[in-house]
Amino acid sequence: MNPRIRIAGVVKESIVDGPGIRFVVFAQGCPHHCEGCHNPDTHDLSGGHLVRIDTIIDEMKKNPLLDGITLSGGEPFLQSAGFSELARCAQAASYHVMTYTGYTYETLTAKNDQEWQQLLKYTDLLVDGRFEAEQKSLLLKFRGSQNQRIIDVNQSRLKNKLILSKMN
Ligand code: SF4
Structure with missing residues (x-):
């Protein structure tokens, strides 16, 4: 399977979107409309452009310095079939996968949706929750507001309960 995903764009090398040096893919389309969102251009479900997953993986392999991939948005879970396949391919190529979502971990795990569960399965670190402007803090690592968790x-x-990363 080599589905295409709709993306707003990529950043080929970032040190601010997760641990180490990362390739960042910004999903196009977001239903959350958080007040103060930094990426409003990613909200339109029909904006951005389509890209093949092997094109992204091939691009990543050109950079031997990369540690991982970050799936940002937009809302990657709106295209969970394609983004889970991207995450699966990235892990298979030994990249660490970090995924941002406006949904909470509890919402994601409670949803009986195989593709959502697949995207979670191939995610190492999840940053969850909407951006809440009144809880905004510039001191947080890899997050915009205090309600969001790594x-x-x-x-x-493994432990069948929510375990926060030590990065919080
Ligand atoms: S979830 Fe992210 S991209 Fe979507 S509106 Fe909220 S901050 Fe913006």
């Missing part, structure tokens, strides 16, 4: 998805799955 979740260790692998540990959470």
